[in-house]
Amino acid sequence: PRGKGHPMKEWVQIPAAQSSTWSHFARLACEYVAGAAQAKKDEIIRGLVEARQGILDAACFLSPAEQDQVFLGVWSIKDLLAHLAGWDYTNLKAVQEILEGQKPSFWEHYDRNWKSYNARLVVEYRQEEMDELLAVVQESHRKLIDYLQAVPADEYLKRESIASLLRAEAKDEEKHHGQVEAFRKQLAEERCK
Secondary structure, three states, X not given: OOOOOOOOOXXXXXXXXXXXXHXXXXXXXXXXXXXXXXXXXXXXXXXXXXXXXXXXXHHHOOXXXXXXXXXXXXXXXXXXXXXXXXXXXXXXXXXXXXXXXXXXXXXXXXXXXXXXXXXXXXXXXXXXXXXXXXHHHHHHHHHHHHHHHHOOHHHHHHOHHHHXXXXXXXXXXXXXXXXXXHHHHHHHXXXXX
């Protein structure tokens, strides 16, 4: 189909003389695309779940005093978790808006490094008691993941902005996981001194 003398990947040309097989190959092609879409959806959701679980596991190893200790700019682990809960709801709304053909409304709040928006999310979702905060974070993430599971797999291919948004979130959470682990390592080294 490219017209340059060599075939494109994943394309096949079936001569008119074999037109009776066209519907069979069309079904195979649809199944292939559906499988690719489902694999992309599963990979994105798995990335979000694994990144979040890493942060929660690391956070639970911190003592109550360490959970309130500032380690990330002006944030403690409690602030970070509140930030994550806020972005769960932000991303949930953004995916809904993308599916409706709209630009995600969170872009209205963009400033350098999302500083003021992140601060607002921390104030809105932070809890003083770690058990309460963990419940908030787990609920926000469950709602996001449940919604993403309900989105048809082909939307992850048709609307690349959904996949890009969610991959960026997973990457951000992987970075935060590394920051929490570095904080835990620092605390362990301080205890050994």
